[in-house]
Amino acid sequence: MAGRRERLGSSAWGLVVALGILGLAAGAVADEAADAMNRVSFQVERSRDVANDWIQAVMGVTDEDTDSARLADRINRAMSKALAVAQAAPGVRVKSGGYSTYPISEDGKLRRWRASQDLVIESGEVDAVTDLVGKLQADLLLRSIDFSISPERRHEVEDELIAEALAAFQARAEIVRKSLGARDTELVQASISTQAASPPRPMMMEARAMSSAKVAPPALEGGTSQISVYVSGTVELQ
Secondary structure, eight states: OHHHHHHHHHEEEEEEEHHHHHOOOOOOOOHHHHHTTEEEEEEEEEEEEEEEEEEEEEEEEEEESSOHHHHHHHHHHHHHHHHHHHHHSSSSSEEEEEEEEEEEEETTTEEEHHHHHEEEESOOHHHHHHHHHHHHTTEEEEEEEEEOOOOOHHHHHHHHHHHHHHHHHHHHHHHHHHHHTTTTTTEEEEEEEEEOOOOOOOOOOOOOOOOOOOOOOOOOOOOOEEEEEEEEEEEEOO
């Protein structure tokens, strides 16, 4: 009997402990719910239009032939010539782009092959790129030109906008505090995100390479892109 009472006592004690833990958990949930009633979430944004200082031009060669080996040889020779000219140009970065070869069929039969390869030219000097494009247009197609903000300039502007957005967030929190009659505010959580957007630009259509070695460079205007910083967060009113 004593052993049975002892076992029952242990079970009862375990039940008391479990109920105590549940009570604490319920109290914590209630406290969190009460805290949530005093919390306000909002977002602020700071944006700036920044002059594009980076240009990328994509040029390439596209050809067809019934003999794939002969076609590849022509593509390779044309690109090697263009690459040599581009690498000798000052103030630009040059890299090879995509290379593709695929069959063209007509009436269910293989008729010929088409091959294409690109050359990517990048720089912070617009004049250097436009001059090089003018030289290469004698042999290559101009596929597209795109302007953007250089990584260095973008990081610089983002840092400035982050500081402005955080100050705006603090000012907004103070407005909320005063409007709701709270004594103080405490930051619960915050997040920062950035975004850069360029206005839509039409892609330049492909044109056949000029027969003359002298081709006028394209007239280009870099324009601007918008950089935005968003600060989202929650404050607790006290």
